[in-house]
Amino acid sequence: MTPSHAQPGGRPDAGAKAAGRAGYTEDLAPSDALVGVVVRARSAPSRVAGLDVEAAAAVAGVRCVLTAADVPQVRMGIVEQDEPVLARDDVRYVGEPIALVAATDLDAATAGAAALAPTLAETGPRAVSIESAMAEGAPEVVAGEGNVKEPSVVERLDVDEVFSDAHAVVSTTVSTARVHQGYIERRAAVATFTEDGQLVVTMCSQAPFQVRQTLASLFSMPLNRVTVKVPAFGGGFGGKLHNGMAPYAACLARATGRTVRVASTRSDELQASNPREASIVTLETAVSESGDFLARRAVGHYDSGAYAVDTAFITSMGALQAGGPYQVPAVSARIHAVRTHLHSTGSYRAPSGPQMCFANEVHLEDVAAELGLSPVELRRRNLMRAGGLGPTGQTIESDAALAVLDEAEAVMAAWQGSPTPPPDPRTRVGIGMAMSWWFTAPGHSSATLRMEDDGSATLFTGSTEIGTGAVVSGVRAIVAGRLGLVPEQVHVVSGNTETTPPDFGSEGSRTLYGVGTAAMRAADEVRSILAEEYARRLEASVSDVGFVDGALQIAGSPETAVAIGELVGAVSMASGPVVGTGRFQAEPVAFDSACATNMPLPTFNEPTFHCHVAEVHLDTGLGRISIPRYLAVHDTGTVVDRQGVLGQIQGGVVQGIGQALFEEIMVGADGSTLNDSLVDYRLPTICDIPDELVVKTVEDFPSRTGPLGAKGIGEAPVMLAPATLASAIRNAAGVRLTTLPLSADRVLAVLREPRP
CATH class of the missing domain: 3.30.365.10 (Aldehyde oxidase/xanthine dehydrogenase, molybdopterin binding domain)
Known part of the structure; x- marks a missing residue:
C-alpha cells in the first residue's frame, strides 16, 4: 500500500x-552569565590608534576586555576567508567590531565599552556606493585588488552577432537599495566552555552546522567538541545564516571561563548585519518584429560591502536570472560583486531575486512598448516551456510557467473588467503583472x-x-x-x-x-x-x-x-x-559547462515559476500607493502543509511590498546608517497590506525528487512585488519607474516630469 x-x-x-512561554536565545542564559558587548568602529576606512583597556577594565563589574590581539588570528568567511574576528589595522566599515567587553550586567558592559574611548585614525577616502566604488581613481577597499570583482558569467551563443541583425535592441537600467531582513529577534548567542573543554553555543541560527565549522576552525578544535544549539527562533530570512554573535560570545567565554551572552542592538542590526545588497543592473534584448526574444545581454553590479560573505553565490544566482523566466537563445550575463566601505551584504530571502525580477519585468514592458505589444502577450510568447533551455543549457522539464500565467491572466482580466472604484478624482487605478523563476536549493x-x-x-x-x-x-x-x-x-x-x-x-x-x-x-x-x-x-x-x-x-x-x-x-x-x-542530496542538474564561468551555482535545481498581479490606487497628488487587491500564483508541486504554504506566500508578498514601496538602508557620506532604528527604518504594517490578498497554487507539476512531489516555496513569494507594483503604477499613470523603493516622493517626482 x-x-x-x-x-x-x-x-x-x-x-x-x-503565550510568551517559548524560550529564545536571550531567555536561556543562566542568571549568573556575563553580558558581552561588541565595541564597533565609528569611522572607516581607518586603523585602531588607541583603546584605553585599563580604563575599561577598571569599570565596576567589568570582567574582561578583548582587542584584536587577544582573539584568534583566523579569518572567517563562507567563500573567501577574509574577515577578522576583530579589526585593528584595516577597519573597513563603520560598525566593524574592534573590541569586546564582558561584565556582570549590560549597564556595566556598556560603561566599559564607553571607557575604552576608541581612537581611530582614518586611512584614506571612502567609497560608500556602487557608483563611487567603480569611479576612476576610487579608493580601494582592499589595497591593490580593485573594487570590482571578477563576475559570474553566463555565455551562450554569440550575442553581438544576433544584436547586429535584430529588428530592435532595447535597453533598460534599474537600481535598487540595500534592504534589511526585518527579523524581530535580534541576533544573539550564549557561549560556554564546559569543564572538559567542550564549546557549547546556544544561538539563533539557520545553519548551526555551518556555524560549528567556523567555531571549530576559529579555536582549532575538533568538530565533535563544538556544539551549536538553536532554541525558539524569531525570524531570519537569510540574515541568520552567518556566524552572528557566536564568535564574540565564544571568545569572551574562553577568556573568562564563564558563560557569556552577547546580543546585537537594533542599531547594530541596521548598521552591521548582512542585508540584501544594493544593485545596478542593465539589460539589453534583441527582438524580432513579432516579439521573439533573440538575445539578452545583462550587466549587473551588486554592492558586497567590505567582505565577501556569500556574494559569489548571489552573483551566480543573478546571472541565472539574466533572462528571467523567458526563453532567450543567446545570452551574455556578467554579474559583479563590488566592494564598498560598508557593512557586508549577504543572503536575504531569494538572494538577488527581487532585483533581477524588477529588472527583467521593467525591461519586458519597455520591449513591449517599443514593439507596440501587450506585455502579457509578450510574456506568453517568450515563456520557458518544456524542452527549452535555461541560461546555462539545463533542460526545462515542464510547462508550469504557462500554467501560472494562465491562472493569473484570468484573474487579471476579471479585475480589469471590474476595477475597485478610486476614492477621489485624483486617484488613478492601475493593474500590473510580473513573473519570475526560482529554484529549490x-x-x-x-x-x-x-x-x-x-x-x-x-x-x-x-x-x-x-x-x-x-x-x-x-x-x-x-x-x-x-x-x-x-x-x-x-x-x-x-x-x-x-x-x-x-x-x-x-x-x-x-x-x-x-x-x-x-x-x-x-x-x-x-x-x-x-x-x-x-x-x-x-x-x-x-x-x-x-x-x-x-x-x-x-x-x-x-x-x-x-x-x-x-x-x-x-x-x-x-x-x-x-x-x-x-x-x-539532490542530484546534479545537467548543463553545458562551457556556458558558465565563476558560477558556484550553475543551474536552478527543481526550477519553479511564479506570477503576481496587483491592483493599485495611485494618489497623483501625493505619490502614495495603496493596494486594493493582490494575486500571487505559485508553482508549488504537491502541497504538504497548506496552511504553511499560505503563510509563506502571504508573508513573502508583504515583505516584497516593503522592499517595493519604502524599505531602504540609508547611508551617509561617512558610511554610517542614517535610519538605524525601527522608527526610521520603515517596515510594512497592517496599514500597508492589500485589502484582498488572493493565493493560488499550481500543483500539476510535482517535483521529481522532493517528498511526495513538493517543491520549495519559501523564497519566491518575496521576489515579485516590486516589479508587479511598478507595472501597476505604469498602467495607472503611464510613468516608468526604474529605482527602488517606489517611495511616494520618488513616484511624485516622476509624475511631475515633463512628458512628450
Whole structure:
C-alpha cells in the first residue's frame, strides 16, 4: 500500500509562542552569565590608534576586555576567508567590531565599552556606493585588488552577432537599495566552555552546522567538541545564516571561563548585519518584429560591502536570472560583486531575486512598448516551456510557467473588467503583472527516526525550525503519514549539532524539500522493518501490509490489525531497536559547462515559476500607493502543509511590498546608517497590506525528487512585488519607474516630469 501524508493539524510550537512561554536565545542564559558587548568602529576606512583597556577594565563589574590581539588570528568567511574576528589595522566599515567587553550586567558592559574611548585614525577616502566604488581613481577597499570583482558569467551563443541583425535592441537600467531582513529577534548567542573543554553555543541560527565549522576552525578544535544549539527562533530570512554573535560570545567565554551572552542592538542590526545588497543592473534584448526574444545581454553590479560573505553565490544566482523566466537563445550575463566601505551584504530571502525580477519585468514592458505589444502577450510568447533551455543549457522539464500565467491572466482580466472604484478624482487605478523563476536549493539533509515502545516516533534532524512550520508541521506530517500515525504521535528534535544528524541549513527554499525527503526515507526504513515482522507473523506478503491508525493490517482487513507498539517491542527483543535513517542530496542538474564561468551555482535545481498581479490606487497628488487587491500564483508541486504554504506566500508578498514601496538602508557620506532604528527604518504594517490578498497554487507539476512531489516555496513569494507594483503604477499613470523603493516622493517626482 502506498502511503500519503497526514494532515499537519495545528503547529505544536504555536501555543508557547502565543503565550510568551517559548524560550529564545536571550531567555536561556543562566542568571549568573556575563553580558558581552561588541565595541564597533565609528569611522572607516581607518586603523585602531588607541583603546584605553585599563580604563575599561577598571569599570565596576567589568570582567574582561578583548582587542584584536587577544582573539584568534583566523579569518572567517563562507567563500573567501577574509574577515577578522576583530579589526585593528584595516577597519573597513563603520560598525566593524574592534573590541569586546564582558561584565556582570549590560549597564556595566556598556560603561566599559564607553571607557575604552576608541581612537581611530582614518586611512584614506571612502567609497560608500556602487557608483563611487567603480569611479576612476576610487579608493580601494582592499589595497591593490580593485573594487570590482571578477563576475559570474553566463555565455551562450554569440550575442553581438544576433544584436547586429535584430529588428530592435532595447535597453533598460534599474537600481535598487540595500534592504534589511526585518527579523524581530535580534541576533544573539550564549557561549560556554564546559569543564572538559567542550564549546557549547546556544544561538539563533539557520545553519548551526555551518556555524560549528567556523567555531571549530576559529579555536582549532575538533568538530565533535563544538556544539551549536538553536532554541525558539524569531525570524531570519537569510540574515541568520552567518556566524552572528557566536564568535564574540565564544571568545569572551574562553577568556573568562564563564558563560557569556552577547546580543546585537537594533542599531547594530541596521548598521552591521548582512542585508540584501544594493544593485545596478542593465539589460539589453534583441527582438524580432513579432516579439521573439533573440538575445539578452545583462550587466549587473551588486554592492558586497567590505567582505565577501556569500556574494559569489548571489552573483551566480543573478546571472541565472539574466533572462528571467523567458526563453532567450543567446545570452551574455556578467554579474559583479563590488566592494564598498560598508557593512557586508549577504543572503536575504531569494538572494538577488527581487532585483533581477524588477529588472527583467521593467525591461519586458519597455520591449513591449517599443514593439507596440501587450506585455502579457509578450510574456506568453517568450515563456520557458518544456524542452527549452535555461541560461546555462539545463533542460526545462515542464510547462508550469504557462500554467501560472494562465491562472493569473484570468484573474487579471476579471479585475480589469471590474476595477475597485478610486476614492477621489485624483486617484488613478492601475493593474500590473510580473513573473519570475526560482529554484529549490540542493543542499544535503539527513534524519534519524526512532520508534518508541508505545508506537510513537521521535525524529532527529539537524535542520532548524525558523518559523515556517516546515520542520515542526510539514516534516512531522510526512512521517506520520508514512507510518499511519497522527502528527501528534511524532515528536521532532531539531537544531542541535551534538544530538542530531547533519543538515545543510534552513535556507534556499529547501527545508521541507531536503529534510522531508530524508525523513521520508527514514520512515520507509522503519516501515520495512515493521512490515517484515508483521508479514512473518501472519505469513503474508509484505506488499499487502498497510499502516493505518497506529497499527499494521492487511489491506482491507481491519481484523488483522496489530498495534505498532506491539511490533516495536517484538522487533526490539528479537533483533534490536527500531531505528531508521535517511539521507538526501539532490542530484546534479545537467548543463553545458562551457556556458558558465565563476558560477558556484550553475543551474536552478527543481526550477519553479511564479506570477503576481496587483491592483493599485495611485494618489497623483501625493505619490502614495495603496493596494486594493493582490494575486500571487505559485508553482508549488504537491502541497504538504497548506496552511504553511499560505503563510509563506502571504508573508513573502508583504515583505516584497516593503522592499517595493519604502524599505531602504540609508547611508551617509561617512558610511554610517542614517535610519538605524525601527522608527526610521520603515517596515510594512497592517496599514500597508492589500485589502484582498488572493493565493493560488499550481500543483500539476510535482517535483521529481522532493517528498511526495513538493517543491520549495519559501523564497519566491518575496521576489515579485516590486516589479508587479511598478507595472501597476505604469498602467495607472503611464510613468516608468526604474529605482527602488517606489517611495511616494520618488513616484511624485516622476509624475511631475515633463512628458512628450
